[in-house]
Amino acid sequence: MDQKIRYEIEFPINSSPQLLYQYISTPSGLSEWFADNVNSRGEFFTFIWNDSEEKARLASKKTGERVKFKWVDDQNLDTDYFFELNILVDEITKDVSLMVIDFAIEAEIKEATQLWENQVSDLKHVIGSV
Template structure:
């Protein structure tokens, strides 16, 4: 008899933030250990495309899956399924030409609101660091 999967399927969701800085400056905060350590985690180290993020002494590792200078950076938690990731994408508003940060992540449907609040707090910290 087949076992029922007890893990709910996670869904992809996207959050959008207006950022008052150039894509180049924003990219440095999203793609480098020093930049990420400014707002995303207490400590960030990287070696061979594996980033180690530390919060309150607990470490999580993510693989840098893909990136394009000043456009996007995509990570996958090592403990997560292959098709799940979190991504920072930088776009220019077509009308206003403002920089827009898109955060793509995965969460169970019932956890999207809580995860979104967590991202909102993190990105607020990022905005403070870059003076936006």
């Protein structure tokens, strides 16, 4: 299996950090833009896209600032990979942006980045930040 590498993308978002946090940290918020459906049981979140299901553990969060989901295997054991969503606020301008940290095989980073761009575009549409 090819080794995945970490990459980061930053998206400016016209939203309050508090509103944005609801969309990145709750199953109902995530299901409006990130996946077709999101279910949670305790710290475990199940992300559903069409016929595909992926499970992750909410590894850490800081209210109003960030969430980190660690992908888990069939036995609910952490894998080496995660995705993290950080809300950044510029101290001077108060501009808000969303920093995405994710992993992909090097040959697929462009495709993975485009997928995030599409998903964040959906997020912006849902929160009225278009």
